Amino acid sequence: MANERLRDALLRNGLTPEQVANGIGVDPKTVERWITKGRTPYAKHRHAIAALVREAENYLWPNAVAPERATEIGGSEVIKVYPHRNSVPRELWSRLIDNAAEEVEVLVYVGMFLTEDRNLIKIFREKAQAGARIRLLFGDPASREVARRSTEEGIGKNAIAAKIGQALAFFRPLDGVPGIDIRCHGTTLYNSLYRFDDEMIVNPHIYGFQAAHAPALHLRRLSAGDLFDSYSESFETVWKAAKPPKW
Known part of the structure; x- marks a missing residue:
């Protein structure tokens, strides 16, 4: 075959x-x-x-690769596990963003903490101009999934939808920039994903917890591993079904 x-x-x-x-x-x-x-x-x-x-x-x-070997390699893709996403050092986020040259992929509902860096719009625009592909996926504020997640976190049915509106307003200057695509999705978000070339921060979600208080995994892609690529494939699946935001 x-x-x-x-x-x-x-x-x-x-x-x-x-x-x-x-x-x-x-x-x-x-x-x-x-x-x-x-x-x-x-x-x-x-x-x-x-x-x-x-x-x-x-x-x-x-x-x-034999299953036992694949499991061993998958473990080697995990650089570090953080008990909470907000305990990932700011220096690590800065390094990942600054060093990314080819791929930046973000899958979130909100990702509001990203907007704390006022230079991020400029950085992403410059990276796109240099040839990087940047894809940003936010939650669809009108979706049932976003409303459900907001209720599950105990912050009110419409709180996350409102936050998404703020995040989209922050990133709107990137709309239409060659090399940068922004979409909204209405899927159940099991993990927030932040990919920077061959490194990734995975933020698994926990029922009843806000994403900042859930764990985070720092991964680095290995050729014979499939942990990193499993999350990357998940991003692609959501991306294909997502649509441009209703600005």
Whole structure:
């Protein structure tokens, strides 16, 4: 069976089998067999190809890593666990934002703490101009899910919707900036996600707790791991169903 994920990854990155073969030191026919016949490369070649196309090994070859090994690698993707999101050091947020050069992805209902940095609009605009892709997902203030979450936190049915309005007003100057997309979603938010290239802060939600008081995980993507990419895939699923805000 052909490896369509590998084929697609090469096409998206403008790479031919010959270029891949020259880059990792194998015969072009070997690369063709990896694509058309679904053969699995040796580990060293999987690492090299994954790096070339910026995809996880586990995505390109789901069965190549034994489950026990995948579990071990997944644990290594966790850099640190914080008891509360508001205990993540401000210096870490600043480093992640400043160093991001290719991908910035935010999935929240509100993310109001982000608006405390008045330079963030300028920073995101400059990063987009430099070629970064920035995607921001906020809750749909008219959705049942947002109202339910607001009630569950014990702050009133309409409190989170009002906060979303404030957050959208803050980020509205970025609307229409090339490289920056803003959408609203009406999904149940199990985790807030903040991705900066190959690092991510995951804020799992706890029933009855505001997001700032729930735990946070600092992750770093590893080629053969799938923890980081599971959350990234979740972002993509929400993104596809989201719509532009009603400014």
